[in-house]
Amino acid sequence: MMRDGRTIPQFGLGVYDMSGPETYGAVRAALGASITHVDTAEWYYNEADVGRALADHLAESGTARSEYFITSKLMHNRGYEGTLADLRASLGRAGLDYFNLYLVHSPIGGPAIRREVWRALVDAKKEGLAASIGVSNFGVRHLGEMVAAGVELPVVNQIDLHPWMRHEDIVAACEAHGILLEAWAPLARGLKFDDPVLVGIAQKHKRDKAQVLLRWGLQHGFIVIPKSASPARIVSNANVFDFALDDEDMAALDALDEYLVTDWDVVDVE
Numbered sequence: 001m002m003r004d005g006r007t008i009p010q011f012g013l014g015v016y017d018m019s020g021p022e023t024y025g026a027v028r029a030a031l032g033a034s035i036t037h038v039d040t041a042e043w044y045y046n047e048a049d050v051g052r053a054l055a056d057h058l059a060e061s062g063t064a065r066s067e068y069f070i071t072s073k074l075m076h077n078r079g080y081e082g083t084l085a086d087l088r089a090s091l092g093r094a095g096l097d098y099f100n101l102y103l104v105h106s107p108i109g110g111p112a113i114r115r116e117v118w119r120a121l122v123d124a125k126k127e128g129l130a131a132s133i134g135v136s137n138f139g140v141r142h143l144g145e146m147v148a149a150g151v152e153l154p155v156v157n158q159i160d161l162h163p164w165m166r167h168e169d170i171v172a173a174c175e176a177h178g179i180l181l182e183a184w185a186p187l188a189r190g191l192k193f194d195d196p197v198l199v200g201i202a203q204k205h206k207r208d209k210a211q212v213l214l215r216w217g218l219q220h221g222f223i224v225i226p227k228s229a230s231p232a233r234i235v236s237n238a239n240v241f242d243f244a245l246d247d248e249d250m251a252a253l254d255a256l257d258e259y260l261v262t263d264w265d266v267v268d269v270e
C-alpha cells in the first residue's frame with residue numbers, strides 16, 4: 001500500500017534499453033504471464049510500444065485497464081508548464097489517459113526547478129493524468145527539501161538497489177516518511193552473477209541467481225522491476241514467491257555493499 005492509499009504490485013517488468021519490437025514482445029509476454037506492472041519512461045523511447053502491447057493484450061484477453069499498473073517518468077526537469085506538457089505527450093505516445101504512477105526521473109536541475117516540477121505533478125494528479133506521483137534517484141537532501149517544504153510527499157523513490165548498492169541512508173529516510181522503495185537494477189545488471197556468496201546461496205536453494213537477488217529485494221520490502229527481453233527469463237524472474245531466503249542468506253548478501261554504480265549516480269546532485 002502506498003502512502004496515498006493506492007496499491008502497487010511488488011513485482012514489475014522494467015523496459016529500459018529495449019528496442020521497440022523487443023519492448024512490444026517483452027510486455028506481451030509479461031502481461032500474458034500475469035505480470036501486471038510495467039516500468040517505462042520518456043527516456044526509454046518505448047512508451048508507444050508499451051501502450052500498444054497493453055492495448056492488444058486488453059483487446060485479446062478481455063481484461064480491463066484498471067487491472068494493470070503502468071509507470072512512466074519525466075525526462076527533463078524544466079519547470080511547471082513544461083512538466084505538464086511532457087506528461088501529456090507521454091500519455092499521448094502510450095495511448096493512455098492516465099499513468100498509474102508518474103515519476104520525476106531525477107533530481108537534476110536544482111531546488112527551484114524541483115519545486116516547480118513537483119507542483120506540476122501534484123496538479124497533474126488532481127487532474128487525473130497520474131493516479132500516483134513519485135520520484136526517482138532522489139537522495140536524502142532532495143527528500144529533506146520536500147519534507148521541509150511541507151508538500152505532498154512522493155509515494156515511491158525509485159533508486160538503484162541491490163546487495164552491492166544498498167543506499168542505506170536513502171532507504172532509512174524513505175522508510176521514516178512512508179515512501180516505498182522501488183529497486184532499479186535489482187539484478188545489478190548481471191554484473192555480479194559470479195559472486196561466490198550469490199552462487200552459494202543460489203546452489204543452497206536450487207534457484208537461479210536472478211531469483212535470489214529478487215528475493216533479497218522483495219524481503220527488504222522493495223518493489224522490484226527486473227528488465228528482461230527474454231520471455232523465458234521474464235517468467236522465471238517472476239517465479240519468486242514460492243521460496244524465501246533465511247536470515248543468514250540475507251545477512252551475507254547485505255554484507256556485499258560496495259557502492260557499485262551500474263548506470264548513473266545522481267543522488268547527490270545540487
Ligand SMILES: NC(=O)c1ccc[n+]([C@@H]2O[C@H](COP(=O)([O-])OP(=O)(O)OC[C@H]3O[C@@H](n4cnc5c(N)ncnc54)[C@H](OP(=O)(O)O)[C@@H]3O)[C@@H](O)[C@H]2O)c1
Nearest residue numbers: 014015016039136184185186187188189210226227228229
Ligand atoms: N530510474 C532510473 O534512473 C532507472 C535506471 C535504470 C533502470 N531503471 C528501471 O529498472 C529496470 C531494471 O533495471 P536494469 O534494466 O538497469 O537492470 P537489471 O534488471 O538489474 O538487469 C537487466 C539485465 O539482466 C539480464 N537478465 C534479466 N533476467 C535475467 C536472468 N534471469 N538471468 C540472467 N540475466 C538476466 C537482462 O538481459 P536480457 O534482457 O537478455 O534477459 C539485462 O541485461 C529498467 O528496465 C528500468 O525500468 C530505472
